[in-house]
Amino acid sequence: MSLALKIMMMAGGNDQHLWPLANSLRADQFVPLLERPDGGKESIVQRIWRQLEAADLQDYAHVCTTLEQAELLQKQLGQLTPVVLEPVQRGTYWAAALAAAYFHSIACLSMNETIIVLPANIGVQQSFYDCIRSLPKLLKDSGNELMLIGIRAEEPAAERALILTDSRGDEADFYSKVLSFNGQPSIKEGERLAAEGAYWHSGAFAFRLGFMIERLLEEGLSAHYGELFRQYEALSSRSFATLVQDTRTGLVEYAGQWTELQDWQSLRPFLHHDLVVMEQAAGREQPSCLFNELDLPIVVEGFSNIMVAASRDGIRITNLDGGERGQNGYPKAEEDRIRLPLPMTEEKRWGRAEVLGHSSYADGHQVSVRRLRMDKGKNLDYEIHLNRSEYWMITAGEAELLIDERPSTVKTGDTVIIPPRTRHSLKALTDLEWVELQMGDLFSGNDAIVISSTWDELGLSSS
Template structure:
């Protein structure tokens, strides 16, 4: 089975633990048996593989999220990278061409597309095989999964089916309504549009060529920035006459706000936190290395990370976005393909960062024109390469790198480093990469 997971989002509604680089699907909140935590991304991946171990998973995402995906899933998935954000139709068209032209998936095979971050049980992904089977039938160009609504939501679009059978043709689509209108839709047997659909790959390739002038995947990739921003629903779904919907009545939640996210948490406190006995319905998610003490609070979320601290009534947390829009500062924490970094101090002519490098990984071989760097190894062992000179390093070693020197570090074990950048012009763009000679 071929599955495309759409990974997007700006991360503003789950600030301060998410940002433009680290969207909600990368926050680790689901507790494992060994006490560690998984993200939504890791949870969805494991659920799919438990249902179909041979499923071919491709993630369609922007450049800014590639490192986080690689960090959490290693090389277990294929990634279709958008050069820039252009909404869901261009993203799905590019992913379809990637499957056909790069991964050489047959145009006759079915593809299931889903958001990357639903909170569901395994029955949701088990239903994908039925969607794919229906998509192979000649009377269906598109097959949607319709979610059985549990309340008259104003947050979702609605699918109105022709009948109330498990599988039905679609009568019409309705945009996000008010609650009263939603009640009327539900009385007609309407379903939530959860953004899950299946098609034969050839169908989507034909649609892409019909709506966009391009030759193949590589040509489409190069023209991507010129494409019109348009959703898959507007471009394809609402114009398709041969369309079927399959009802899904299992667990399904959109964990898009702190209020809904805490409903899915297995524990009240993640990280260092203490709640006294007078607290009611309080959750703490703390990524800082300092304790948080809550006393006598009710219906509160406390989220703390390198980018800031949120203390909010849970219902009010849904309205965080306009306030986050006014917070302008550099990203203080990010995951990379080689590990992660966290900014721990910022001065006028210095920047201090804590770096974690995964065992077997290395940084790019690079140089900086306008700053010196000092690396202090605080845990683990590895090798540095500075202007061609290799050196073993261990905890306690200090490496000084002058501006203009080419340098990298390779981790034999997990490495933790304190990096101090020194200079009058410290800028993320002050970096030149080089090929590492073998």
């Protein structure tokens, strides 16, 4: 039976609490640390997408993300995953409005369709998606404009919204009326609200499409996705808490397991078994976690209950017993750390790129050396670089090369020179590795012009 709903999973966040495994091109939700049912590793985004499929809801789902992370998202979820681009991260309110504009002007949905916003940073049981399924009916029957999914607050937590509801509620329909929504309570205020039976906001909520479109038009904004996309960066700041306070809002309770996966402590119960090392300390087992993306071994001795994460972006060691507390009384979310000027690793839809070295010069030009790995059958975009040249040396494998519509084959030991404004692409006939030297203006946002992303569009047959 077809459902009158659409789900928008919000995966555009750029949080890097999991640095150095996360960086500006691979945010927390894309780091593959969690254990899949088959024993493999998956990211938070992949876990939620898998759960949507198990709940028969994946066909109703789109994913909202930024342009910088769209390629990685499609690598993890599949090339056919429906993606809605967000120009920059602007928070929940505007992301929901942009999603509504997309469903209204591009997907051409009915104004009565229920839109469900689903965060991409939660660890939940499969029963959570039963709550998701219930939202369209509850929204209609209650007469509310918004419907939230809440979890009973056991204690206050940093940066976690607390919601007070009408304690009488409507038990027959399993929802309550929201009385207040506190987006960032102090620890003292959080303790008071928790004692009064407040709920945490799960991050998931629903609204009728027409409700959000009407709000956009009332504010003099366009309800067309393309136009709102162009206006997006200039929009005034707006909090989700303000939307809840100004709107008839209900809440349905989810009583199962729910965790906001935002740091090493919260991820710990979900980590892949290969990452957890049990050590004997003080007469009992103390788990430590090790994640190493370097080509060098890491040995840690004399410590227990710590997390060690290493990548080409840096090395981080964290005490899992706890740490300093911030000004509001909550534990600090992350330590001070050194950030490199650019990410040293990047996951691509076709494979992986690692920066081996980078230099900038007084005249403005830059030089970067990268090691690239491409999976068999994958290809680079067929594109032009306006302001930089590239030099390739194939170090392993064989590929089909396309330069200005002229195909050829390259193999181990071959070199390729690509001047600026040269159309070029590469398709791996086997697993492929090569070293690339880039020279020119490497950080210009308008340097690349993509002609085609797929080999089939070029009308070429691969060997």
